[in-house]
Amino acid sequence: MSETLMKEMENIALSPGKPRERPVDVCSFLLVDEQENLQVQDESEFLERLGCGDSPGVKVLSIFGKTGDGKSHTLNHIIFGGETVFYTSKSPSSCTVGIWAAYDPALNLVVLDTEGLLGATANQNQRMRLLLKVLAVSDMVVYRTRAERLHNDMFQFLSSASGAYLKHFTPELRALSSRCSLDVPLSSLGPAVIVFQETTHTQLLGYESPETGHADTLLQKRFHDLGLGAEAFSSVQYVGTQTVAPPTDFTHLRDAVRQHVRNMHTRSPRHPAIVFRALEALNEHFCGELSDDKLTLYSFFPDEYFTCSSVCLSCNVRCKNGMNHLRDRVPHMADGLCRYAHQYNNKVLICKRCYEGGREVIVVPKTSASNENPWFGLAKYAWSGYVLECSSCGIIYRSRQYWMGNQGPESSVKHEVKHVWEGSEAFLTDHQNAAQRVLDGVNYVIQSVSEYSTGPTKAVTAWLTDQVAPPYWRPNAQITSCHGCQKAFEEAERKHHCRSCGEGFCQPCSSHRMPVPERGWGGAPVRVCLACYRQGGPPSPSNQVAKMEPRGLMARRVTEVAQSTLDIVSTAVDYPLCFVKGMARPDYWIPDHEVTQCHQCSRPFTPAISKHHCRACGQGVCGPCSTHNKPVPSRGWDHPVRVCDTCHAKKGSL
Incomplete structure (x- = not known):
């Protein structure tokens, strides 16, 4: 802080408590609308609208409170000598919508007037998030309340603001400080809070002990009794006035504000362009739709306002990262274990040797290793089973390496169920080109399996079925008994999938046929189980599964042609592969x-x-x-x- 600016702030030509004339060029303008959209294009327009381009450093004052408590009126009297810089109305409804800004050149103070906490707006939670962002860029915050007692809502709001500042705003403000090469990070200390209470009949807080600081101590005790915190704020101060007959006496509040303006020890003035950049950065990072159905105004959940809204498709757990984190190439993350869902196939295998060495390398069961010809490897798969290959350790497991005495992969891999996020490649890749792979290699498959016995042929058939099955089908490996009669499947017995519910059945329990347009089988009748036949259709599928079904169905239709060729090899070459080429084409x-x-x-x-x-x-x-x-x-x-x-x-x- 320069000595020139220090002297300028100290030599403010106003005596405490005395109103002054407002400069004729001071006026307010809409800075952010109720939809969180900045109304100025850049920092140069911001400085021009405020009229503070020549100021070496400013502080920011914002005011909060319920609708009708006189926030705009208060700012006009404590900062601008009673002039109507911010619009006021006698109507009980909110007259301030969005965030309005003005500049006081005498105090070098940017003043932000906010919409009331009970303002008429379509999205209460989006407006609450906007208020918290404005609070984060302020040096001083006045919470204005006209009530006989301090209600819990005020403490809830301030506590939520404190939590949001520490958890969500601090990293973004630190990054901005680094970009602007500031000596002191913007986030080192939060704003100073002044609780301004106006009563009519009730005595002010701390009237029994009028000594300095007693009312502030009572405020802190109230936070503690409610189990709330205000650690982010550099100070929390109480200022009260009792108004038996108008007008309201703002003298003590005016003195408190000017004292904080002159205090350079906790918050130093900064160039006004930095104020705009901070608000712009927070507004860009924390934006997006918020549902008023899940959140209510008095159930303050800062995490819901500022964290990613994506939820795991399998376990419905919310992503814990901040909003718009994908812009910074930070993937979705969530706490806790996920649950397995066969339609997403979200159980992964991790190489145990790499995991113990501090790296997470996911391995996927494949028909052949990377150094083997894919179709020779497919023939080998019929005899030796699937292979697990780590990119660092090589082949770590073959399921039927010795035919007898084989052990499970537990000694080589670690099982983990991963969260599934909409749009992630983790569960889309498996179904993206499955049909094309079948089409490209069906002749090689026929050539490979025709040389082996019936057992390996069935293994290849089951593998191909699972590779291109629609997402809602239960994998063959998980089907050990009929879903209808519960009879255990014998080794040579064929498993049938109901095209409606996707479960596995024996032949007698899935002998009915009907179209299933809800699942994409809208043409000729297809195989369904007795329960779905009686019900007339499938249970309501989730939106996520429905989005994935068309790709899976294209693959399945191609595979049914290929599967029939595996059953009757002699007729396979007669199928016109060009007929299914368009259906098998990846998206x-x-x-x-x-x-x-x-x-x-x-x-x-x-x-x-x-x-x-x-x-x-x-x-x-x-x-x-x-x-x-x-x-x-x-x-x-x-x-x-x-x-x-x-x-x-x-x-x-x-």
């Missing part, structure tokens, strides 16, 4: 009818020039522009597959 592939020329060289396609799809970008390319093979794990291709020249040139696995 990110450009449809064949839209591919008229090579995406790389722009050469038009002719009957003599074959179209190929890059497995990484999904664009249509010619043969000379897609001669390379490369794994694309982000798209679900673990083994080398065809990619275009541009994607091949990118570093690492795509």
Whole structure:
């Protein structure tokens, strides 16, 4: 703090308690509307509207309180000598909507007038979040109440503001301090709070012991008795006035405000542009829709206002990170254990050796290792079972390595159930290109399984079924008995899935057929269980599952063709694979009818020039522009597959 500014603040040409004339150019303007939208474009417009561009440093005063308690009237009298800088009304309804700002050049003070806590607004919780953000950028906060007693609502609001400041605002304000190269972080100390109570019949707080500080101690005791805290505030001060007949005496409040303005030990003035940047940063980081159905005005939940609104699709637990954390590439996180849901397949295996070494490497059961040909590996899978391969440790487990005396993977892997977030690739990848993988390799599958006995053929069939099953189907590995009659399945007995509920049944319990348009089977009648047949349809699916069903159904329809070929190998080659090609196409592939020329060289396609799809970008390319093979794990291709020249040139696995 410069000596010049110190002297300027100390030599304010106003005697305590004496009203003064307002400069004619002081006026207020709407800074933030009720939808949390800033009404100024940048800091230069902010300085121009306030008229404080020449000020080396300012402090910020904001006022809070219930609708009709006279907040705007109070600011006009303690700061602007009674002039109507902030609009006031005699109506009992709120006349201040949003956040209004004005600047007092004599005190070098930016003044923020807020909407009342009981204002008429469509979104109470969004407005509450806005008030807390304004409080966070303030140096002084006046809580104005006109009541005979201090109600619990005030203590709840201030406690919530304190918690939000410490937990959510502090990191953002520190980051802003670093960007602005400030010597003292903006978040080192919270604002000073002045509780201004006006009564008519009731004695003021601490009237029995008028010595200095007794009323402030009673305030702190009230916080303690309610089990609330106000640790974020640099001080909490009580100022009271008893008004038997108007006008209200604001002398003590005016003196308290000016004392905090002159106090440079706890909060130093800063350039007004920093004030705008702080409000802008908080407003950008903490924004988004809030539901008034789940929150109420007097159930203050700061975490609900400022944390991510995403919930785990499997266990419905809320993400604990701050709002808009995905912009900073911070993934969703939640406390506690998740529950397994077969439609999301959210049980993961973690390499135990890497986990004990401090790293979390997820391994996925595969038909073959990365150094094996995928279709030779599929044939090997029929005999040796699935393989678990760690990117660091190599092959760590084969399920049927010795046929007899095999042990479970518990010695090699750690089981963990992961949270599932909407839009995450964790559960979308499995179903994204499953049908295309079946289509690409069905001839190789036929060739592989035709050389082996019936047992391995059934193993391959079950594996293919699970790979491309719709999300709501229960995996074959989990079906040990009929869901209808509870009869245990024998080894050679075939399991049937009800197209309506997705559970596994024996043949007698799933002999009925009907269309199931709710699940995407709206054409010919399909297999359903007796319960769904009588009910006439499936139970109500969740929105998340419904979003995933179309992709899974396309894959399943292709697989049913492939599965029948595994049962009767001799007729498999007669199926026209081109008939199902469009249905098997992954979502990110450009449809064949839209591919008229090579995406790389722009050469038009002719009957003599074959179209190929890059497995990484999904664009249509010619043969000379897609001669390379490369794994694309982000798209679900673990083994080398065809990619275009541009994607091949990118570093690492795509």
